[in-house]
Amino acid sequence: MSVKNLPKAFPKTLIKTRKNNPILSSEITPESVYLDRRRFMAGLAGGAVAAGLPGSAAALITNPAAEDPRKPDWLKQAVAARVDSNTSGEVGQPTPYSDATRYNNFYEFGTGKGDPAEYSGAFKTDPWKVVVDGEVARGGSFTLEDILKPHPLEEHICRFRCVEAWSMVVPWVGFSLADLIKRFEPTSKAKYVAFETLYDPKQMPGQASRFSGIQWPYVEGLRLDEAMNPLALMVVGMYGRSLPNQNGAPLRLMLPWKYGYKSIKSIVRITLTEKQPPTTWNLLAPREYGFYSNVNPNVDHPRWSQSRERRLPTSLFDPNWRDTEMFNGYGDEVAALYKGMDLQKYF
Ligand SMILES: Nc1nc2c(c(=O)[nH]1)N[C@H]1C(S)=C(S)[C@@H](COP(=O)(O)O)O[C@H]1N2
Numbered sequence: 001m002s003v004k005n006l007p008k009a010f011p012k013t014l015i016k017t018r019k020n021n022p023i024l025s026s027e028i029t030p031e032s033v034y035l036d037r038r039r040f041m042a043g044l045a046g047g048a049v050a051a052g053l054p055g056s057a058a059a060l061i062t063n064p065a066a067e068d069p070r071k072p073d074w075l076k077q078a079v080a081a082r083v084d085s086n087t088s089g090e091v092g093q094p095t096p097y098s099d100a101t102r103y104n105n106f107y108e109f110g111t112g113k114g115d116p117a118e119y120s121g122a123f124k125t126d127p128w129k130v131v132v133d134g135e136v137a138r139g140g141s142f143t144l145e146d147i148l149k150p151h152p153l154e155e156h157i158c159r160f161r162c163v164e165a166w167s168m169v170v171p172w173v174g175f176s177l178a179d180l181i182k183r184f185e186p187t188s189k190a191k192y193v194a195f196e197t198l199y200d201p202k203q204m205p206g207q208a209s210r211f212s213g214i215q216w217p218y219v220e221g222l223r224l225d226e227a228m229n230p231l232a233l234m235v236v237g238m239y240g241r242s243l244p245n246q247n248g249a250p251l252r253l254m255l256p257w258k259y260g261y262k263s264i265k266s267i268v269r270i271t272l273t274e275k276q277p278p279t280t281w282n283l284l285a286p287r288e289y290g291f292y293s294n295v296n297p298n299v300d301h302p303r304w305s306q307s308r309e310r311r312l313p314t315s316l317f318d319p320n321w322r323d324t325e326m327f328n329g330y331g332d333e334v335a336a337l338y339k340g341m342d343l344q345k346y347f
Pocket residue numbers: 100103104105106107108161162163197218246247248259260261262263264265266
């Protein structure tokens with residue numbers, strides 16, 4: 001990949017959206033098969049159950065694509081053995097796999113929506129190490145296997161909304177971030193959790209480019225109580241298979257009530273801190289991207305409205321607009337975290 005091909009005006013490219021999102025008909029077929037299966041299973045589970053709502057283990061999303069032969073067997077098996085989640089509420093129809101894996105933001109591999117799928121194929125995710133440090137009694141350097149071992153994997157079907165005003169519904173496979181953090185025994189000083197993506201410009205051409213303006217590595221953070229919320233997931237798979245590289249393999253966050261950029265990909269470091277950690281988009285444009293970044297239809301981005309979103313898949317003739325919900329519809333689960341806070345100020 002030539003870095004010269006990367007667009008220069010970074011903040012503008014963030015709102016650049018593909019007008020139509022061509023999908024080959026050959027890719028639609030297996031997708032419709034599994035969506036039909038889900039509808040069928042939802043019907044079996046009692047008729048009133050909405051499609052996209054996990055009712056029982058039978059409603060697990062089946063694998064719509066071949067597994068990546070480069071992923072380790074133990075990981076593929078762990079993902080395949082996942083159980084259904086307790087996710088409640090109607091989340092909607094899952095986005096086709098082909099959209100969720102080809103319309104991506106992962107600037108380490110380029111700023112175009114198709115770049116991550118195109119340029120991350122050879123990215124090495126095995127072996128993988130994660131360092132846990134800072135305000136913890138039991139930190140250290142862990143293999144991905146060490147990180148996953150005690151945690152049964154669950155499928156969580158989540159709404160996922162990007163700050164650029166498009167959204168998806170994705171069946172993620174992962175485990176509770178809270179359970180992971182507890183293992184490291186945070187000290188009484190720990191108030192925040194910081195996350196860091198791998199820095200390796202040889203493998204990640206976007207990191208070798210200055211055009212994006214991002215200070216690599218990509219970093220994110222949460223207040224500790226946000227991180228302990230049951231909705232905060234550590235993700236290792238989607239659609240019943242291990243996580244494709246473009247979606248943040250082998251380990252990423254999923255925070256369905258926050259804008260997508262909080263859900264940091266390809267994590268190599270987790271640090272418990274006393275002070276609020278820096279976050280990539282806030283460093284780049286603090287007026288536009290806050291630390292909290294909760295989905296909020298009442299607080300517009302300075303350059304566009306956040307009151308509506310385009311639900312993928314979209315096309316020129318059917319942009320599929322819908323209203324954006326407060327906390328992306330997860331208010332029952334997370335609103336208490338922000339009680340008494342001015343969300344216009346802490347956006
Ligand atoms: N390291 C890293 N993590 C990242 C990003 C990125 O560029 N680099 N993009 C974020 C943004 S803006 C979004 S919307 C989501 C996209 O996740 P997806 O490609 O799996 O849909 O990843 C987030 N995590």
